[in-house]
Amino acid sequence: MSLHEDWVRQIDAELDGELTLAERAALARHLAGCPACAGARASHLELRVALARSAGEPHARAVPRPRIRGRMVLLWVALSLLAGAAGGWLAHARWGGPGQGSLEASRAAFVVE
Amino acid sequence: MPRSWSSKVVAAALLGATPALGQAPGFRLTYGVRVLERVSGEVRPVATGAISGPQDTDMRLALRTDTTEVEALLDVFPEPDTVTLAGAFFTRRRAGRSHRGLPLWEVDSYRREARFAWGGTARLYPFGLRRTSADRLLWLEITVTRVFVGGETRPVESFTVSDSAVDMTVEAVVRPRRAAVRLTLARGDSTSAPQLLDMVPDAAGRRVRFVLGHRQSRTLDVTLTRPDPPLSGRDSALAIDADVVCLRVVDPAAPGPPPAWVRCGRLNNVARRLPLSDRDTLVATFAWPAAR
Numbered sequence: 001m002s003l004h005e006d007w008v009r010q011i012d013a014e015l016d017g018e019l020t021l022a023e024r025a026a027l028a029r030h031l032a033g034c035p036a037c038a039g040a041r042a043s044h045l046e047l048r049v050a051l052a053r054s055a056g057e058p059h060a061r062a063v064p065r066p067r068i069r070g071r072m073v074l075l076w077v078a079l080s081l082l083a084g085a086a087g088g089w090l091a092h093a094r095w096g097g098p099g100q101g102s103l104e105a106s107r108a109a110f111v112v113e
Numbered sequence: 114m115p116r117s118w119s120s121k122v123v124a125a126a127l128l129g130a131t132p133a134l135g136q137a138p139g140f141r142l143t144y145g146v147r148v149l150e151r152v153s154g155e156v157r158p159v160a161t162g163a164i165s166g167p168q169d170t171d172m173r174l175a176l177r178t179d180t181t182e183v184e185a186l187l188d189v190f191p192e193p194d195t196v197t198l199a200g201a202f203f204t205r206r207r208a209g210r211s212h213r214g215l216p217l218w219e220v221d222s223y224r225r226e227a228r229f230a231w232g233g234t235a236r237l238y239p240f241g242l243r244r245t246s247a248d249r250l251l252w253l254e255i256t257v258t259r260v261f262v263g264g265e266t267r268p269v270e271s272f273t274v275s276d277s278a279v280d281m282t283v284e285a286v287v288r289p290r291r292a293a294v295r296l297t298l299a300r301g302d303s304t305s306a307p308q309l310l311d312m313v314p315d316a317a318g319r320r321v322r323f324v325l326g327h328r329q330s331r332t333l334d335v336t337l338t339r340p341d342p343p344l345s346g347r348d349s350a351l352a353i354d355a356d357v358v359c360l361r362v363v364d365p366a367a368p369g370p371p372p373a374w375v376r377c378g379r380l381n382n383v384a385r386r387l388p389l390s391d392r393d394t395l396v397a398t399f400a401w402p403a404a405r
Contacts, residue, residue, distance in 0.1 A: 110227035
């Protein structure tokens, strides 16, 4: 992505909340080194705020929140559970666990025949 | 009856009864031990043996695996028709590893007992009744019998382990009533003739004269004592020092208060050296007394 128009489209998409995290990071990296794009982003923001206020929403957000997708949440939950289980298995293999049964069950016992 | 006569009669009765109590018929105790293991439903013998000794004989048991160590001292309380087998157990179990990878152990101590008829058998499950993940279960079958005899005070041990994968020891624990003490005095390049003494712990001492060549001799007073009690509760409960005796030596010819030297050692063990001065060394060996 090297054309200025492409970056402007990315700015629109970012303000619409349609960029992924990686795309937002790439855009932020580009904005830091491109004053023209940074100015274009500021202009787009001012335009959106003005439109929102004219529509009777003085506190409307100029930039909508990124939408949280349910599938992404499920993916992260599954990844967290897998990471926890793997960590527990590794810790048990490395340092051992509480063992089976109670202390009393492992003590010596007499049985008279 | 005058009062003086009654007191004499009581004293005579006591004097007559004391040797009778001391010479009461004793018995010899025998622990028969079979170690069995069940693996995947099949029972196989691991070790077998027997321990016998005078009626105060105890049995010390030690079992070790990769994750558990069990030490126990088993003793019996005889009753006319039954016997109570009691044990003090000390167990170390592997509880895990430290962050440096060193093994962590938990230590546990407890007592167990079982009462059964003379000649009966009690099963001892040293690792508990719980089976391991490989469906393995190990136990000991202990049979306690007695035979009325007299004059035999030495323990006898016989134990055969048929599975070397099981690390276990079984030994008799008897506090000696007598000990054979062999003493030799060394001075420079010469040594005295060995003096063989049959000594009783905590009894009156003996005066021993050691002759070293021409016109050289030294007289010493020797006494056999018991060692000081162990410092740890585990050593005390397991009777680690049961076969330890101490030799206390006093030089009666020394000016002023006679100095005392003490040296302790196990029976049937290496010779103990006791430096008396710059030039004299007393070498002592303790052993079980010969059968009479």
